[in-house]
Amino acid sequence: MIQNMLLLHLSDIHFRAGQIGTAMDPNGHLRSELLRDAQVQCQRIGRAPDAVLVSGDIAFAGAKAEFEYATDWLKTLCGACGTTLGSVFVIPGNHDVVRSVASKPVVQSLHQSIKAAQPIALNGIISGLLSDEDAKSALYEALGPYNTFAGQFFCDLLPPERTRATRDLYFQDGSILRMTGLNSAFVSSASDTPGSLFVDPASFQLERLPGVEHLVLCHHPYSWLGNGKALSDFLHDVARVHLFGHEHTNRILPARDFVSVAAGAAHPDHEEPNWEPGYNLLELEVEGVGTDRYLTVAVHVRVWQANPGQFIAKQDRGADAFQSRIALSPWIKPENTVVAQPAAAESTQADAAAPEEGADPMDSLRDISVRFFRLTVSQRSAIAGKLNLIEDEDANQPDFERSRRVFLRARERNLVEALDREVSAAGQ
Structure with a gap:
């Protein structure tokens, strides 16, 4: 069982064809320093990451070469931090979309039918389009290279039944941290503006179950989603940890029942104001038993400091981590029973039973999968x-x-x- 869970969180890496792997790569040194710092921080904390989470914008233009480079770099990162490439868990962002495909008239017509929908009809329209063979193929075609990349981690998406990625990690008391990645990029194109993107109805179907705590990743913050207010209200009720990307500015919102983390970009554009590359490490632990259980969350925000150049901790009132303690529902793992699993269509679990030693039964398959995709x-x-x-x-x-x-x-x-x-x- 995991005693003190560690998650490495990256976002907005933006591997850009024509730059990556060249002598003129403007981010080569920064990536090297991030690898070095992540390795040092994991050694300081005293454990390897149980998962490496990437909340979108892995690529810059959704190109095959960009995703191939991402796979190699993530493998190096995982090795430096003491874990394997199979620990990677990803979701798509707007830069993972092939814009030339998303700009096709038929795709834009589908986008407009969603954007123009009245709130009361929105879910029905999205569900209908994602259930229609031609419409779903058109809406997801621009994510083709992303899906090939994400498939090696079992994070690929295919509507209508698999529009979100799911993976479980296990706490020391046998309870589950259920990670769910939402797709906020299926209506993305060059015309994106705040409020013009959406998540599909499956994003509102996380269940509150005994012994299960939810962590959710979504590339776009609520303000970029046309149904963002509804998603915010829902996730605030059911998910303990919320991770976002896209806006390149790190912010942490600790609340009574959840912690929300807006990530900085691993590779923000050098011309952005207040340029501040960064990544996060999250330590999670369940404390107590029975009716006296808490989830403690420590978020280590690592940001780039210039002169001298190095990653440093963003501090919270003098502390190197942002701490939260969230009360959990009473729960004791029943003997000879199992913790509820995700729906079969979305689950990456091997069967309905929680493994005896608290390991995800797909771990071994993912390690084979990343080699299979090579x-x-x-x-x-x-x-x-x-x-x-x-x-x-x-x-x-x-x-x-x-x-x-x-x-x-x-x-x-x-x-x-x-x-x-x-x-x-x-x-x-």
């Missing part, structure tokens, strides 16, 4: 075919969805070890 499409197809993990129904699915189904079938058919051996052999 292979060529032909290598992946050959492995899936050899193990009979491809079905006729997969023919019209995007590549990331076919890969997901390969892993789900391998798990269902007790072929995970065989899949691991084939991936390892192909990667040599």
Whole structure:
């Protein structure tokens, strides 16, 4: 069981094709310093991150090369901090959208039908479009490269049933921290303005369950969402930790029942006023038992200081971390029972049972998955075919969805070890 949970939180990295990996990369030194600081801070705290959370804008223009570079850099970051690439959990931002696709007339027409909807009809219109084969394909086409990237972490999105990503971590008392990533970029394009974006109705379906505490990631803050007020009211009731990106300014709002963190950008534009790159580390722990339980949250905000150049702690009244203590509902893990799991269509869990040792049963699959996605499409197809993990129904699915189904079938058919051996052999 996790005693003191540690989460590394990044946002707005903006890997930009034409700059990344070149001698003229304006952020090369900054990334190197972030790696160095994150490694030092994890060593100081005394543990590796249990998850590396990226709240959108991984890429700059949604390009395949940008996501490929992101995978390599995140692997280096994870290694420096003592964890694996499989710990990464991502959501999309507006820069992860391919703008040339989002600007197509048919896509813009769909966007306008959502933006023009009256509040009482909004959820019905979004649900209808995300359930229609042609409309959902058009709305999500611009996220194609993102989904290929996110698929290796089982964070890919496919409407209508999988419009949010979900993963569980386990506290020391057996209770769950359920991480849910929302998609606020499916109506994003070059014409984004505050209030013009939306989350879909599934974002309002987090359940308050015994022994489950929610952490939610959404790239866009409430002010950028046309249904932001409704989302704010809902999340304030059900989620203990809220993480946002997009605005490049770090802010922390501690409330009685939740902590909200607006992240700074790992790579803000150098011409932005008050340029302040940063990232966050969050320590979470459940204290007490039964009727006397609390969630303690310590947010370490690391910001770049110039002259001398280094990452330093943003302080709260002289302290190097922002501390919150939130009262939790009474709960004791019942013997021989399980903690409730997410809905099957969205879950990245292996089955309905919580694992005995408090580990996510998809951990081993993610470690295989990140290696599987490093292979060529032909290598992946050959492995899936050899193990009979491809079905006729997969023919019209995007590549990331076919890969997901390969892993789900391998798990269902007790072929995970065989899949691991084939991936390892192909990667040599």
